[in-house]
Every structure is written in structure tokens, then in C-alpha cells.
Amino acid sequence: MQIKAVYEDNVLKPLKKLNLKEKTEVQITIRKSFSKLLDELGELEPKEDINGVLRNS
Numbered sequence: 001m002q003i004k005a006v007y008e009d010n011v012l013k014p015l016k017k018l019n020l021k022e023k024t025e026v027q028i029t030i031r032k033s034f035s036k037l038l039d040e041l042g043e044l045e046p047k048e049d050i051n052g053v054l055r056n057s
Contacts, residue, residue: 001018003015
């Protein structure tokens with residue numbers, strides 16, 4: 001099962017109802033969406049000039 005949730009007041013809150021019995025233990029893997037990660041990183045500086053790389057290949 002894969003779900004989306006919001007972290008608020010130190011609690012993960014699912015965006016949709018879960019089909020689980022009360023007290024069911026689950027394992028959670030947390031991944032941020034790639035677009036949100038890019039927003040947090042801001043604009044990145046390239047390590048190489050793409051035109052130079054293309055000329056040398």
C-alpha cells in the first residue's frame with residue numbers, strides 16, 4: 001500500500017482513509033517528492049559547461 005500523508009504537530013496524517021484495523025503496526029518509508037526537494041535546494045550551479053562537454057565528445 002502506498003499513501004500520501006502530511007506531517008503536522010509531530011504526527012503523520014494520511015490524506016485518505018486507511019483500510020487498517022486499529023492498532024495495526026506498519027513500517028513507513030519517507031520520501032520527499034523530487035519537485036519539493038528541488039525547491040528546497042534552490043538553483044544549482046552546473047559543475048561543467050555543457051557546450052564544452054558536447055564539443056569534447
